[in-house]
Amino acid sequence: MAMLxxxxxxxxxxxxxxxxxxxxxxxxxxxxxxxxxxGQLREETRDMVRRVAEELRFRPSEIARSLSGRQRRTIGxxxxxxxxxxSLPVLEGIQDTLDAESISVFLCNAxxxxxxxxxxxxxxxxxxxxxxxxxxxxxxxxHPLNLEGEHLPVFYAFSRVxxxxxxxxxxxxxGGGQLAGEHLCRLGRSHVVHVTGPAHVxxxxxxxxxxxxxxxxxxxxxxxxxxxxGSWSEAWGHEAVDRILAAWPSTDxxxxxxxxxxxxxxxxxxxxxxxxxxxxAVVGFDNWEIIAAATRPPLTTVDMNLHxxxxxxxxxxxxMIDGGEVRGVQRLPCSLVVRESCGGQMSQNRG
Amino acid sequence: MAMLxxxxxxxxxxxxxxxxxxxxxxxxxxxxxxxxxxGQLREETRDMVRRVAEELRFRPSEIARSLSGRQRRTIGxxxxxxxxxxSLPVLEGIQDTLDAESISVFLCNAxxxxxxxxxxxxxxxxxxxxxxxxxxxxxxxxHPLNLEGEHLPVFYAFSRVxxxxxxxxxxxxxGGGQLAGEHLCRLGRSHVVHVTGPAHVxxxxxxxxxxxxxxxxxxxxxxxxxxxxGSWSEAWGHEAVDRILAAWPSTDxxxxxxxxxxxxxxxxxxxxxxxxxxxxAVVGFDNWEIIAAATRPPLTTVDMNLHxxxxxxxxxxxxMIDGGEVRGVQRLPCSLVVRESCGGQMSQNRG
DNA sequence: TTGAAAGCGCTAACAA
DNA sequence: TTGTTAGCGCTTTCAA
Numbered sequence: 175m176a177m178l179x180x181x182x183x184x185x186x187x188x189x190x191x192x193x194x195x196x197x198x199x200x201x202x203x204x205x206x207x208x209x210x211x212x213g214q215l216r217e218e219t220r221d222m223v224r225r226v227a228e229e230l231r232f233r234p235s236e237i238a239r240s241l242s243g244r245q246r247r248t249i250g251x252x253x254x255x256x257x258x259x260x261s262l263p264v265l266e267g268i269q270d271t272l273d274a275e276s277i278s279v280f281l282c283n284a285x286x287x288x289x290x291x292x293x294x295x296x297x298x299x300x301x302x303x304x305x306x307x308x309x310x311x312x313x314x315x316x317h318p319l320n321l322e323g324e325h326l327p328v329f330y331a332f333s334r335v336x337x338x339x340x341x342x343x344x345x346x347x348x349g350g351g352q353l354a355g356e357h358l359c360r361l362g363r364s365h366v367v368h369v370t371g372p373a374h375v376x377x378x379x380x381x382x383x384x385x386x387x388x389x390x391x392x393x394x395x396x397x398x399x400x401x402x403x404g405s406w407s408e409a410w411g412h413e414a415v416d417r418i419l420a421a422w423p424s425t426d427x428x429x430x431x432x433x434x435x436x437x438x439x440x441x442x443x444x445x446x447x448x449x450x451x452x453x454x455a456v457v458g459f460d461n462w463e464i465i466a467a468a469t470r471p472p473l474t475t476v477d478m479n480l481h482x483x484x485x486x487x488x489x490x491x492x493x494m495i496d497g498g499e500v501r502g503v504q505r506l507p508c509s510l511v512v513r514e515s516c517g518g519q520m521s522q523n524r525g
Numbered sequence: 526m527a528m529l530x531x532x533x534x535x536x537x538x539x540x541x542x543x544x545x546x547x548x549x550x551x552x553x554x555x556x557x558x559x560x561x562x563x564g565q566l567r568e569e570t571r572d573m574v575r576r577v578a579e580e581l582r583f584r585p586s587e588i589a590r591s592l593s594g595r596q597r598r599t600i601g602x603x604x605x606x607x608x609x610x611x612s613l614p615v616l617e618g619i620q621d622t623l624d625a626e627s628i629s630v631f632l633c634n635a636x637x638x639x640x641x642x643x644x645x646x647x648x649x650x651x652x653x654x655x656x657x658x659x660x661x662x663x664x665x666x667x668h669p670l671n672l673e674g675e676h677l678p679v680f681y682a683f684s685r686v687x688x689x690x691x692x693x694x695x696x697x698x699x700g701g702g703q704l705a706g707e708h709l710c711r712l713g714r715s716h717v718v719h720v721t722g723p724a725h726v727x728x729x730x731x732x733x734x735x736x737x738x739x740x741x742x743x744x745x746x747x748x749x750x751x752x753x754x755g756s757w758s759e760a761w762g763h764e765a766v767d768r769i770l771a772a773w774p775s776t777d778x779x780x781x782x783x784x785x786x787x788x789x790x791x792x793x794x795x796x797x798x799x800x801x802x803x804x805x806a807v808v809g810f811d812n813w814e815i816i817a818a819a820t821r822p823p824l825t826t827v828d829m830n831l832h833x834x835x836x837x838x839x840x841x842x843x844x845m846i847d848g849g850e851v852r853g854v855q856r857l858p859c860s861l862v863v864r865e866s867c868g869g870q871m872s873q874n875r876g
Numbered sequence: 877t878t879g880a881a882a883g884c885g886c887t888a889a890c891a892a
Numbered sequence: 893t894t895g896t897t898a899g900c901g902c903t904t905t906c907a908a
Contacts, residue, residue, distance in 0.1 A: 201879045236651045238901035281632035300587045408819040468759040589885035
């Protein structure tokens with residue numbers, strides 16, 4: 175295809191713009207312009223250069239490109255905690271957004287170690303990323319990233335920062351709790367007990383508030399003693415059922431703080447001969463498929479839409495990179511996924 | 526600290542080597558040498574430059590560094606499938622290795638889409654990574670990465686390639702099955718049934734072979750009809766128990782292809798009034814904590830050591846990058862994690 | 877319509 | 893012991 179009837183020979187290392195220029199018998203800048211669609215070139219030239227470049231499998235070095243002023247089109251992703259079960263969907267969501275913009279992601283796992291986090295930040299800064307997303311468990315609020323005086327957009331996804339001014343996106347746990355409560359009320363349940371995680375966790379408090387709010391709207395109260403706090407485990411679900419059946423035999427609904435607890439609750443109820451949902455309806459939280467779908471009956475549960483949360487986090491970071499103002503805590507609505515543990519079948523969203 | 530009593534002023538953008546040179550009143554190369562510990566410099570000069578650089582918070586641009594010939598110290602990580610439950614520990618292991626060498630990771634999630642994978646590869650090549658690790662589910666062997674004619678080390682971690690010559694590291698499923706079998710035999714069980722996943726999956730076949738081998742060594746046979754293949758679900762575990770109790774009431778041990786099946790099996794047995802482990806011992810596979818530990822009784826199960834697998838995959842890639850020869854399928858030994866579903870208590874490894 | 881040249885931030889060979 | 897200079901691969905004025 176190249177002039178003179180000779181096929182251009184691929185050099186050993188990566189093909190450079192020089193190689194293309196030589197093969198196409200034009201100058202460097204012509205190649206650059208042709209390939210980037212910039213400047214004023216004859217169509218023929220542009221086509222010819224493009225053909226040669228393709229034939230040579232020319233892949234412009236992003237390294238060199240970003241050196242000469244262009245945007246880096248690369249961001250850093252720091253998992254402050256270990257990559258957990260919740261991080262995964264968030265991470266995938268983020269990547270969906272960034273892939274669409276051809277932005278590369280440096281993945282860093284600080285694994286909860288501040289020193290490791292420091293090193294990663296250093297490396298990200300040295301690599302001149304355009305921005306950083308921080309993910310992690312949000313049980314305990316974290317310090318804002320220490321950027322060593324550098325100015326760089328940072329967005330916190332599913333990660334709580336002590337200072338509420340930092341741009342961050344979290345699930346609307348309150349709304350989630352409310353969804354669960356409304357669902358139960360709508361199905362006519364009126365003796366609701368809440369079995370949830372550690373009392374000091376913010377999400378635990380929010381979910382309870384949401385439930386309380388929904389019940390209140392239906393003229394029902396949620397007395398403090400009917401909120402049982404414990405660990406996020408199946409075992410706690412079992413234990414809670416013992417207490418509930420002993421203390422409040424008229425209970426007709428249990429809203430659980432997560433799916434593991436719900437699984438424990440359902441299993442325990444079955445073991446006691448209590449029918450779910452006929453006698454007691456159960457709602458979980460997380461929509462952790464592998465648990466929720468395998469429970470018998472399958473769990474109706476609240477979904478935090480973590481994939482979507484990741485997508486939006488990515489978009490927000492892009493906004494910040496483009497100079498947009500993004501601040502404060504934002505909450506993403508949850509959805510209710512209806513399976514069989516409440517008897518109902520319609521699906522609800524709340525936006 | 527700088528000369529003339531003036532504090533050097535940080536420029537607005539990232540600090541460059543020029544800024545440091547100016548502030549320290551020396552030349553570019555002196556700064557470079559001082560900071561890299563190369564060349565011959567007076568100790569005083571070196572120290573002085575270092576101090577100034579630190580004060581200015583100078584962070585040499587990795588971009589510029591890698592342009593001028595140095596190694597990129599960056600690798601690509603492609604998740605061919607969605608980041609799954611198994612990818613996580615592998616990923617963390619890989620990062621452990623690479624962090625220790627200060628190598629950055631570009632994360633790409635091809636999500637099973639060949640076109641997306643192509644784009645990611647393109648991007649990785651354009652970013653001149655030193656090598657690539659491919660992770661993903663290994664249920665179905667994948668095609669080797671198409672590097673578009675470029676030469677670059679690629680290592681497959683927990684990902685099966687059609688051509689067995691490609692360097693890849695997989696769990697030793699056969700050994701894992703053997704561990705389970707030996708454990709059961711050692712505990713005196715002699716009527717073993719195997720409830721496992723889809724028959725066509727390689728891991729399913731290997732695990733069965735391992736079990737068979739272990740039983741054979743103790744003079745026991747594993748007739749084909751006692752290998753029940755199905756899906757990887759709890760539901761299948763329940764169903765299998767029905768069949769087993771009906772067909773072979775003398776069964777005293779069940780080895781399950783994964784922990785979900787095992788969970789289903791144990792739950793079903795309990796529901797039928799069969800005691801675990803007193804009447805029937807159960808062994809799982811995966812050591813998926815959240816399931817294995819929550820099962821009642823907690824599951825004795827085989828651990829694939831995925832974190833370690835990731836670590837070693839990282840090391841192997843580094844070897845390849847350094848020009849070492851790495852080829853063919855390698856297998857990482859599994860371990861047996863003893864909990865309570867078999868009655869035994871000692872822990873076993875097999876190296 | 878094309879090409880020459882400067883520059884991005886750094887390293888490294890060579891001079892001084 | 894330090895500084896000058898020439899790249900690394902590309903983009904982007906500015907000249908031709």
